[in-house]
Amino acid sequence: MITKMNHVSVFVLDQDSAYDFYVNKLGFKVNTDAAMGPGMRWLTVCPPEQPELEIALMAISEGMMFDSLAAQQMRELVQRGTFGFGVFECNDLIATYEELKAKGVEFSKEPTKEFYGFEALFKDDSGNWFSLGEKKN
Amino acid sequence: MIDQLPKIYLYRRLVQAKLFIDKNYHDAIDLNGIADEAYFSKYHFIRLFKNIYGKTPHQYLIKVRVENARLLLKRGLPVADVCYAVGFDSVTSFSILFKKITFCSPANYQQAELKKQTEMLRSPLKFIPGCFASEKEWLQNRNFR
Numbered sequence: 001m002i003t004k005m006n007h008v009s010v011f012v013l014d015q016d017s018a019y020d021f022y023v024n025k026l027g028f029k030v031n032t033d034a035a036m037g038p039g040m041r042w043l044t045v046c047p048p049e050q051p052e053l054e055i056a057l058m059a060i061s062e063g064m065m066f067d068s069l070a071a072q073q074m075r076e077l078v079q080r081g082t083f084g085f086g087v088f089e090c091n092d093l094i095a096t097y098e099e100l101k102a103k104g105v106e107f108s109k110e111p112t113k114e115f116y117g118f119e120a121l122f123k124d125d126s127g128n129w130f131s132l133g134e135k136k137n
Numbered sequence: 138m139i140d141q142l143p144k145i146y147l148y149r150r151l152v153q154a155k156l157f158i159d160k161n162y163h164d165a166i167d168l169n170g171i172a173d174e175a176y177f178s179k180y181h182f183i184r185l186f187k188n189i190y191g192k193t194p195h196q197y198l199i200k201v202r203v204e205n206a207r208l209l210l211k212r213g214l215p216v217a218d219v220c221y222a223v224g225f226d227s228v229t230s231f232s233i234l235f236k237k238i239t240f241c242s243p244a245n246y247q248q249a250e251l252k253k254q255t256e257m258l259r260s261p262l263k264f265i266p267g268c269f270a271s272e273k274e275w276l277q278n279r280n281f282r
Contacts, residue, residue, distance in 0.1 A: 034258075035258075035261065036261050036265075042261060091189070092190075094142065094145070095148055095152055098152040099156065102156060
C-alpha cells in the first residue's frame with residue numbers, strides 16, 4: 001500500500017536562479033543541496049510547513065539525464081509554460097498574492113473565486129506554473 | 138480586479154509590515170512603530186496580523202529571527218555571534234526561544250547540521266533516493282558511494 005509521496009521533480013532552466021526563486025521568493029526551505037560532480041547537483045526544497053515533501057529542482061542540461069536534443073526540447077517546453085506541476089496551499093490567498101507580487105513573482109491569474117475554490121496562478125522563474133489555493137476551513 | 142476588493146488597502150499595509158519584519162529582523166524593531174507606519178492602532182494591528190499570519194507580530198519576529206539563526210548556525214558561526222546577528226540581545230533568551238521553536242539547543246542544532254553537511258560532501262548519494270541515482274546512472278562512473 002502506498003502511504004505518501006515524499007519526492008517530486010520540477011525541471012528548471014537554472015538551479016541557482018531556481019534556488020533564489022523557491023527559497024528567497026516563495027520562502028521554501030532547502031532540504032538537500034549536494035554537489036554530485038561536474039554538472040550535477042541534487043537540490044531539494046520543501047514548503048515551510050511540509051518538510052516531508054521534497055521538491056527536487058532538476059536542471060535541464062545535457063548530460064546524464066538528457067541528451068542534447070531532449071534538453072533543448074525540454075527547455076523550450078518549460079519556457080513556454082507547458083508544465084503545471086502542482087497546487088500549493090496558503091492560509092490567506094490575498095495576503096500571499098500581495099506578498100509574492102511585491103517580491104516580483106509573476107502571476108498569470110489574480111486571486112479568483114472559482115466553483116472549486118479561491119485560486120491564483122503563478123509561474124516560477126523557469127516558466128513552470130502552479131496553482132495557489134486558499135486552505136478551506 | 139483585485140484592486141476593487143474591499144479592504145485590499147488593509148491587506149497591503151499588513152503585507153508591507155510583514156515584509157518590513159522579514160527585511161529588518163536583525164535590528165531593534167519597534168512593533169509599535171510598525172503599527173504607526175501602517176496607520177493602525179497597536180491592538181488593531183496585532184489582531185489583523187494574527188488573523189492573516191497566525192501569529193502576533195512579536196511572535197512572528199521571533200520566528201523570523203530563529204529561522205535566520207538556523208541559516209547562520211549552518212554556516213558554522215559561533216552561537217553568540219549568531220544571537221546578536223539576528224537581533225537578540227541576550228544569548229540566554231536566544232537559546233531558550235530557539236529551543237522552544239526548534240526543540241533543540243542552538244549548539245546541538247549546529248552540531249547536527251555541520252555533521253550532515255560533512256556527510257553530504259563525503260557521501261552525497263546517501264541523500265538521493267536510490268531510484269533517481271540509479272535511473273540516471275549517477276551510481277555508475279562516480280568516485281563516491
